[in-house]
Amino acid sequence: MNHITYPEMRQELIEYLQGLADPQYQRRVWVDQLLEDGVQHDEFDYAVHFLFDDTALASDPHSTIGWILKDASEADTVTAVVASIEAVFAKHGTKLSDAEYIELPEWHSVVATAATAVACIAAQ
Template sequence: MIQVKYPEMRKELEEHVRALADPAYQRRVWVEGKAEGSVRHDEFDYAVHFLYDDTKLASDAPSTVGWILKDASEAEHIAALVRSIDVVFAKYGTKHLGCGVH
């Protein structure tokens, strides 16, 4: 099994990716504000901050291989995810996020 230096950050990434991939979760939790499981509060901003501000996943995913990601394939998938989020930012902007994105 491939190990990473920061498994807790990897777990956080996995949670954000799951949320970003689940429109029903987004509606329940991010729009309607209904907490799920042990998470008291979650929102889209948290995933954005993690990808763009807290890590190099958005700016240089390959550099996180061995640290958060396991291999180049995962880096490519994260880069594709970031490109998709960037499309949303291009259409709607980032002002409402209150973060350092772009």
């Protein structure tokens, strides 16, 4: 499928995934608040809200094919990212600071699954 109904939401997803895949960005922007060009504010919570609250990407990513995602492989990579975030929340809760989350051993899975998702989604 080549047509996406909401290309701006797809771009927003890619940007959130890029942030989740980049530990240096997380430290620099989320924790140290050293904002980059065009970024007024960013934090882990923004990616969580986009995935879990603002879209069906966390609950049913396959339903977003044609809307935000192009195919099942993209949906599967988003599923992996969501699962890694949910594993962090299940073990450590949802009240930690960004600085605390990115230091957790389980955070490495979030970074890795997000990097895989970026490679899949941004490449198409």
